[in-house]
Amino acid sequence: MPPAGRRPGPSRTREAVLDAARAEFAARGYDAVTLRRVAARAGVDPAMVTHHFGSKSGLFRAVLDVRLDPAAELAAVLTGPLDTVAERLLTRLLVLWDSPAGAATIAAVRTALQDEDGTALLRDLALSQVLRPLAAALTGPEEERRWRVDLVASQVVGLLMTRYVLGLEPLASARHPALVGALGPTLQRYLTGPLPAASVEP
Amino acid sequence: MPPAGRRPGPSRTREAVLDAARAEFAARGYDAVTLRRVAARAGVDPAMVTHHFGSKSGLFRAVLDVRLDPAAELAAVLTGPLDTVAERLLTRLLVLWDSPAGAATIAAVRTALQDEDGTALLRDLALSQVLRPLAAALTGPEEERRWRVDLVASQVVGLLMTRYVLGLEPLASARHPALVGALGPTLQRYLTGPLPAASVEP
Numbered sequence: 219m220p221p222a223g224r225r226p227g228p229s230r231t232r233e234a235v236l237d238a239a240r241a242e243f244a245a246r247g248y249d250a251v252t253l254r255r256v257a258a259r260a261g262v263d264p265a266m267v268t269h270h271f272g273s274k275s276g277l278f279r280a281v282l283d284v285r286l287d288p289a290a291e292l293a294a295v296l297t298g299p300l301d302t303v304a305e306r307l308l309t310r311l312l313v314l315w316d317s318p319a320g321a322a323t324i325a326a327v328r329t330a331l332q333d334e335d336g337t338a339l340l341r342d343l344a345l346s347q348v349l350r351p352l353a354a355a356l357t358g359p360e361e362e363r364r365w366r367v368d369l370v371a372s373q374v375v376g377l378l379m380t381r382y383v384l385g386l387e388p389l390a391s392a393r394h395p396a397l398v399g400a401l402g403p404t405l406q407r408y409l410t411g412p413l414p415a416a417s418v419e420p
Numbered sequence: 421m422p423p424a425g426r427r428p429g430p431s432r433t434r435e436a437v438l439d440a441a442r443a444e445f446a447a448r449g450y451d452a453v454t455l456r457r458v459a460a461r462a463g464v465d466p467a468m469v470t471h472h473f474g475s476k477s478g479l480f481r482a483v484l485d486v487r488l489d490p491a492a493e494l495a496a497v498l499t500g501p502l503d504t505v506a507e508r509l510l511t512r513l514l515v516l517w518d519s520p521a522g523a524a525t526i527a528a529v530r531t532a533l534q535d536e537d538g539t540a541l542l543r544d545l546a547l548s549q550v551l552r553p554l555a556a557a558l559t560g561p562e563e564e565r566r567w568r569v570d571l572v573a574s575q576v577v578g579l580l581m582t583r584y585v586l587g588l589e590p591l592a593s594a595r596h597p598a599l600v601g602a603l604g605p606t607l608q609r610y611l612t613g614p615l616p617a618a619s620v621e622p
Contacts, residue, residue, distance in 0.1 A: 331585065332534050341586045349588070361590065368582065368591035369602055375586070376578020380570065383533065384543045384577070386551070388563065388618040389570035399616035400571055404606045414601035416590040 232270050234260040240281050244335040248278060248342035275347060282339055283326040285319040288347040296355050303355075304405035305398055311374065312394045315382060324382045344371065356409060365416040369408035373401060434472050436462040442483050446537040450480060450544035477549060484541055485528040487521040490549040498557045505557075506607035507600055513576065514596045517584060526584045546573065558611060567618040571610035575603060 238260035242251045253274055257264040271277035275289060291314065295306045314320045330336035349371060353363040377397070380386045389397075407413070440462035444453045455476055459466040473479040477491060493516065497508045516522045532538035551573060555565040579599070582588045591599075609615070 328533065331530065337585060341588065344586070344588070365590050365594070365602075368588045371586075371588055372578040372582045372591060372603070373575055373606070374578065375581045376574040376576065379577045379581060380574045383539060384546070384573075386543065386546070386570045386573055388567050388620045389574060391620040392567070393619045393621060396616050396619040400567075400610070401574070403609075404575070407605075408602070414598050417595045417598040418590045418593040419595060 228270075231260075231262055231266055235262060235267050235270060235277070236281055239277050243278060243281060243339055243342065247338070248274075248346045253277070278339075278343060278346075282330055282336075282343060283322070284343065285322050285326075286314055288343070289351060292348055292351055296352075300355065300357075301406070301410060304409055305402045308398045308402050308405060309394060311377075312397060315378065316394075321382075324378060327378070328383060361416065362413075366408055366413065368416075369413070370405055373404055373408070377401060430472075433462075433464055433468055437464060437469055437472060437479070438483060441479050445480060445483060445541055445544065449540070450476075450548045455479070480541075480545060480548075484532055484538075484545060485524070486545065487524050487528075488516055490545070491553060494550055494553055498554075502557065502559075503608070503612055506611055507604045510600045510604050510607060511596060513579075514599060517580065518596075523584075526580060529580070530585060563618065564615075568610055568615065570618075571615070572607055575606055575610070579603060 235256060239251070239256045242256050242259060251274065253267045254264050256277065257267045260267075267277065271280055275287075279285075279287065291310060292307075295303065295310050298306055315324060327340060330340045349364075349367045352370070353360075353367045356363045356366060358366075381390050381392075381397075384390075437458060441453070441458045444458050444461060453476065455469045456466050458479065459469045462469075469479065473482055477489075481487075481489070493512060494509075497505065497512050500508055517526060529542060532542045551566075551569045554572070555562070555569045558565045558568060560568075583592050583594075583599075586592075
């Protein structure tokens with residue numbers, strides 16, 4: 219038995235913070251969560267949260283076991299002309315997904331999809347780390363930019379599911395240039411081409 | 421207690437056949453399964469399998485709890501010119517998915533994705549009921565037709581995931597004509613437009 223009153227060790231602290239963060243993100247959504255609340259819920263000092271996870275987005279990715287930093291990757295892709303961004307985005311995505319960290323991330327996505335809480339966290343992750351920053355880099359009214367990035371998501375998520383989860387052939391074994399040549403024009407049109415308005419249900 | 425030697429009732433027979441079919445489909449894949457083997461495994465007469473489920477594809481859809489008949493729907497969509505098939509396909513898909521049977525099917529797809537056996541069944545269902553028949557309706561070499569239908573799957577599966585599972589807005593609430601206008605040209609290009617070859621990894 220450990221001595222009474224002893225503080226939890228680093229790995230128990232890390233687990234307690236992850237448990238508290240999972241509950242907070244699920245209950246409140248990404249935007250409303252603060253590191254201070256997570257720390258209070260875990261019964262640790264807020265500095266410990268920063269020490270272990272760096273930032274709210276780092277904590278969030280740790281909760282989902284996402285071993286890539288989508289926001290940083292996207293920022294790198296966006297440094298270049300917008301009229302060729304689809305090709306850079308797709309090339310980068312394929313390199314990441316085909317790496318060991320990508321395989322772990324895809325496994326984490328699949329696990330998260332198994333229940334409503336995990337799915338909501340995944341939606342929050344996509345919105346906060348990828349879709350909103352991507353929308354901010356586009357031109358046009360905000361509603362139109364949100365519609366454009368949702369369309370991009372519909373093709374990118376489908377590529378992930380068919381290539382890595384369902385393993386449909388020949389798509390699962392297709393080389394990157396073939397995928398970029400086939401899907402790149404789709405993404406570029408969704409981002410910057412002419413499109414009908416979303417015309418949402420009232 | 422039921423009298424000794426009494427035959428199982430209709431609902432127990434149905435359950436026994438479904439259990440046997442689930443095991444056979446998971447072990448052998450769709451093509452190699454026969455109704456005779458499923459009946460033998462369930463300990464019932466093959467005529468009972470036909471009586472309850474109609475056909476191998478009916479049995480398969482019952483195993484996956486898919487309440488639509490994708491092959492029949494696809495056949496209806498394919499009666500018309502190939503250069504406008506994407507619009508008909510997408511319009512029909514959206515009507516089906518937005519129906520109560522569609523919602524049940526999407527829930528079944530999501531459940532199937534939770535393990536490897538379910539995912540393999542889903543891939544078999546997609547191939548046997550939709551992708552191979554669709555490929556057969558296209559022109560060009562077989563490898564190219566398989567590549568084209570995989571690309572269609574990548575966009576269609578992604579639409580399903582982002583609209584119905586992740587619920588990304590405004591896409592989740594977008595009206596059908598907006599979705600058909602945005603995604604239709606993508607699908608039509610994948611089916612009949614110019615594309616780079618798949619160029620598969622050796």
